[in-house]
Amino acid sequence: MTSTQQADAGRTSELPKWARGNSHRGGPGFGELIEQVRSVMDASRFIAPGDDVARELTADLSRIVERMQAIAVPVDDAAADSREDLPARGNPSLPPFEIIDLGSEGVVAEIVFRAFHLGRLSAHGGNISLLFDELAGYATMHRVTSGFARTAFLKVDYRSLTPIDRPLRARVWVEEIDGRKLHVLGTLHDGDRLCADMTALFIQVPDA
Ligand SMILES: CCCCCCCC/C=C\CCCCCCCC(=O)SCCNC(=O)CCNC(=O)[C@H](O)C(C)(C)COP(=O)(O)OP(=O)(O)OC[C@H]1O[C@@H](n2cnc3c(N)ncnc32)[C@H](O)[C@@H]1OP(=O)(O)O
Known part of the structure; x- marks a missing residue:
């Protein structure tokens, strides 16, 4: 195997x-x-x-x-x-997403960025990274054999402006697993428009 x-x-x-x-x-x-x-x-x-x-x-x-x-x-x-x-x-420091689907295929969430998440006329890029990091936590939680996975790196490409005050769709999934290394991908869409995509490496660690 x-x-x-x-x-x-x-x-x-x-x-x-x-x-x-x-x-x-x-x-x-x-x-x-x-x-x-x-x-x-x-x-x-x-x-x-x-x-x-x-x-x-x-x-x-x-x-x-x-x-x-x-x-x-x-x-x-x-x-x-x-x-x-x-x-x-119920964590107020996270953008308020709702999980639509969660399983070994990954996670789909609906997210509404709000005034607090505003950068310059669009959602602040750091809040988009935060959303991806959190959802990658969900996606990896299903795919690690035990414990959980910590972010080693997370890269976001901002493809178009991300609006606040309207529902957006995020999808994050584990693309590949290599021992303790989980390669994670994600996308954020406003309707059909791609706002951002993400590549991350998570490392399985024992629960602390
Ligand atoms: C049934 C399921 C139901 C699901 C329900 C879900 C409920 C959800 C609930 C709750 C979700 C919570 C979601 C939270 C998510 C948030 C996650 C975070 O934000 S974590 C905080 C930020 N991250 C850190 O603070 C890490 C700090 N760094 C470290 O601790 C270490 O550096 C760590 C663990 C990342 C790696 O350290 P090492 O000592 O364990 O491992 P080494 O040997 O260094 O690396 C292992 C392999 O990875 C590569 N590697 C490590 N870092 C790399 C990097 N930055 N770039 C490239 N490769 C890297 C290395 O080259 C090595 O590769 P080679 O095995 O040799 O092939």
Whole structure:
């Protein structure tokens, strides 16, 4: 059996605990809370407050931050990044994608970049890389035999401007496996138009 055929068999061990996902942590209102956090980030992109208003808003947000810090838990017990029922698993630092299809053939996701992700009149290239890196994590998770895979490199070609505020389609898949090395490809489309494509190398590592 070649290493590629061996790896084609997919996972031979359980998913790492942190990747298993759940739909209960943080309670039924957690999704709306994260959506509000995203809205704060979006709204902050379009204001030019006077000093008084800036200080008032800072005081309001400080109270919210203090309330959240008072209920902090270890990161592996946190709701954010664990809720498989929410966009981007409820992680507000990721662009809010929804998984359309996931399997050993790769992952297809719908993504709406928002005001917070704006670069100059289009989505910021770093946010597009972030989306690809995350989705490559999903795609490789199916194809490693155990543990997970870390990004060794990730290259993005920006082919045309990536709009915000409309649904786009991303596809990421493992093209080839060579021992611990997983060669990953991806595309991002606005309808039929290619916005960006990606080539990455991920390396299988034991779960930490
Ligand atoms: C049933 C499935 C259900 C699925 C459900 C899914 C749920 C999803 C849940 C959750 C998804 C989460 C998604 C998150 C995704 C995010 C991932 C990240 O962003 S990771 C952070 C950024 N990356 C780092 O911080 C790495 C830092 N670097 C390292 O740790 C090492 O350098 C590492 C691991 C990359 C490699 O180190 P070494 O010591 O293990 O291995 P060496 O020997 O150096 O390399 C192995 C081979 O790879 C080549 N290689 C390594 N780096 C290379 C490079 N940059 N370019 C070319 N080749 C490279 C080497 O030449 C070597 O090749 P030769 O075996 O000799 O052929």
